[in-house]
Each structure stands twice: as structure tokens, then as C-alpha cells.
Amino acid sequence: MDWFEETLHQGWRQAIRVERVLFREQTGHQDLVIFDSRDWGRVLALDGVVQTTTGDEFCYHEMLVHVPLLAHGAAREVLIIGGGDGGCLREVLRHAGVIRVTQVEIDPAVIELSRHWLPTLSDGAFDDPRARVVIADGARFAAETRERFAVAIIASTHPQGPGAVLFTAPFYQDVRRLLNPGGIMVSQCGNPAIRPDELVETQAAQAAAGFALVDYYLTVVPTYIGGAMALGFATDAPGRRAISVRELEARGVPAGLRYYTPEMHVAAFAHPRWIIERVGH
Numbered sequence: 510m511d512w513f514e515e516t517l518h519q520g521w522r523q524a525i526r527v528e529r530v531l532f533r534e535q536t537g538h539q540d541l542v543i544f545d546s547r548d549w550g551r552v553l554a555l556d557g558v559v560q561t562t563t564g565d566e567f568c569y570h571e572m573l574v575h576v577p578l579l580a581h582g583a584a585r586e587v588l589i590i591g592g593g594d595g596g597c598l599r600e601v602l603r604h605a606g607v608i609r610v611t612q613v614e615i616d617p618a619v620i621e622l623s624r625h626w627l628p629t630l631s632d633g634a635f636d637d638p639r640a641r642v643v644i645a646d647g648a649r650f651a652a653e654t655r656e657r658f659a660v661a662i663i664a665s666t667h668p669q670g671p672g673a674v675l676f677t678a679p680f681y682q683d684v685r686r687l688l689n690p691g692g693i694m695v696s697q698c699g700n701p702a703i704r705p706d707e708l709v710e711t712q713a714a715q716a717a718a719g720f721a722l723v724d725y726y727l728t729v730v731p732t733y734i735g736g737a738m739a740l741g742f743a744t745d746a747p748g749r750r751a752i753s754v755r756e757l758e759a760r761g762v763p764a765g766l767r768y769y770t771p772e773m774h775v776a777a778f779a780h781p782r783w784i785i786e787r788v789g790h
């Protein structure tokens with residue numbers, strides 16, 4: 510394989526120059542490939558879609574994790590659904606106030622292979638005593654668990670294959686139920702430039718789940734092509750949405766970050782007019 514050609518969008522494709530394919534397997538849940546690329550370091554793709562690269566993963570993981578954790582300010586119990594490469598888990602564990610992180614991943618092969626081939630993603634996080642991994646369908650876990658969490662992070666694949674269920678109103682309803690008062694759910698909502706419907710539909714599904722505030726914020730991850738990526742932000746405590754830079758600083762931003770700053774946090778909730786017109790807010 511000289512080039513990895515992503516098949517996510519029907520009319521627009523990105524191709525990444527492959528230096529060396531390291532691993533390829535049909536896991537039982539999805540087609541998994543890991544390769545070294547010329548420009549983006551090591552790449553993990555599932556079902557033909559780039560999941561993460563060592564070159565730009567921080568642009569995604571830092572924003573998916575630190576925005577809700579700092580918006581909350583006192584999260585102790587955190588839930589991650591998906592996120593098998595461990596990047597989200599690594600970022601959550603940077604917060605000293607977090608005492609337990611439960612990660613529910615459907616495909617154990619993603620965790621095992623990422624630990625082996627992309628060790629910088631989890632960077633030892635799976636061995637942290639605060640981390641607990643549950644191998645299960647995240648939707649099923651959300652429907653059945655009696656545990657409660659301050660923050661739920663939906664770090665899923667795109668709405669196809671096993672990830673499709675993680676974009677539905679019944680699932681969001683179950684997540685809302687497992688949040689403590691004042692809890693926050695964030696979720697991957699796709700690229701609004703290429704797939705605005707995905708953001709429109711997930712915002713509608715999250716509103717239908719009953720959240721008092723449903724909003725989204727933006728991050729730019731070069732290998733998630735097409736401009737900014739939308740991340741859903743839903744809570745029953747609307748005050749969590751507008752926290753000042755000064756307050757975020759006072760809450761204690763973890764050291765060593767490369768994308769997240771309190772200024773980026775606040776700015777990420779500013780939306781271009783064309784997206785506002787499309788989504789309604």
C-alpha cells in the first residue's frame with residue numbers, strides 16, 4: 510500500500526502517503542490498520558477512516574477532554590465511551606481531582622493494538638490505578654449501569670458500524686441519566702463543513718434526550734479533513750457553558766498541553782455564521 514485512501518465521505522477523499530504498514534486485521538468488530546505515514550507519524554484507521562495519528566492527536570484529545578473537565582471544575586468520576594487508543598484516558602488522568610475513570614470500549618483489539626503500536630497515545634494510562642476498562646457496547650453500558658459520573662465523554666467512531674448507536678437520542682437519554690447533577694456530556698459530532706447534517710441531527714437528538722443546554726464547540730484536527738470538527742456539549746447546568754478565561758485559569762489547567770488554553774476553550778464556542786444558520790445556534 511503506497512497511499513491510504515480514506516473512504517469516509519462520498520465526494521471528497523484524503524490520501525495519506527504510507528511509509529510502512531505495521532498491522533492489519535479484521536478484529537471481529539471492524540477493519541483495523543496501523544501504518545507509519547510520511548507526514549503524520551503513526552496512524553490508526555478503522556473501517557477505512559482515520560481515527561488518530563501521533564502527529565495531531567492532541568488537537569482532538571485535549572479539546573474533547575479538557576473543555577468539559579474544566580467547564581465542570583470539580584469532576585471526580587469520569588466516563589469515556591469508545592476512545593480505545595487511550596488518548597482521552599491519558600488526558601483525563603492529567604486532572605488530579607479525578608479519582609476514577611471508567612472507559613467502555615467495544616473492541617478490545619483497539620486497546621491492545623494501540624498499546625503496542627501507538628504507546629504514546631495512552632502513555633501508561635491503562636496502568637493507572639484510577640483507570641478501569643470495561644469491554645462492552647457503550648450504549649448497553651449506559652442503559653444498564655447504576656453508576657453516576659460528573660463528565661461523560663463520547664469518543665466514538667463515526668456513525669457507522671458499531672458506533673452508529675452512539676449517535677441516537679435513546680443513548681443520549683441514558684447518558685443524561687447517568688450524570689450527577691451539574692454533569693456534562695461531550696461527543697464527537699463530525700465535520701460540519703462536509704457533513705452538516707451530522708451536527709444538526711446529533712444536536713437535535715441531544716435536545717430530544719432532554720438536556721437543558723445543547724451546544725457545540727470546534728477544534729481543528731488536520732487529519733480529520735475538511736476544516737473544524739464539531740464536538741457536542743450537553744448539560745442540565747447551562748452555567749457550565751460560559752466560563753471566563755480567568756475562572757478556567759483559576760481551576761488549574763494541566764501542565765504540558767499543546768492545543769488547549771483557556772482562551773481556546775472560550776473561543777471554541779464561537780461559531781461561524783454559516784454553521785449557525787445551518788444548525789440554528
Ligand code: SAM
Nearest residue numbers: 591592593615616619646647664665666671672
Ligand atoms: N482517539 C479518538 C477518540 O478518542 O475519539 C478516535 C476514536 S476511538 C479509536 C473510537 C472507538 O470507539 C473505537 O475504538 C471503537 O472500537 C469504539 N466504539 C465504536 N462503537 C462503540 C460502541 N458502541 N461502544 C463502545 N465503543 C465503541
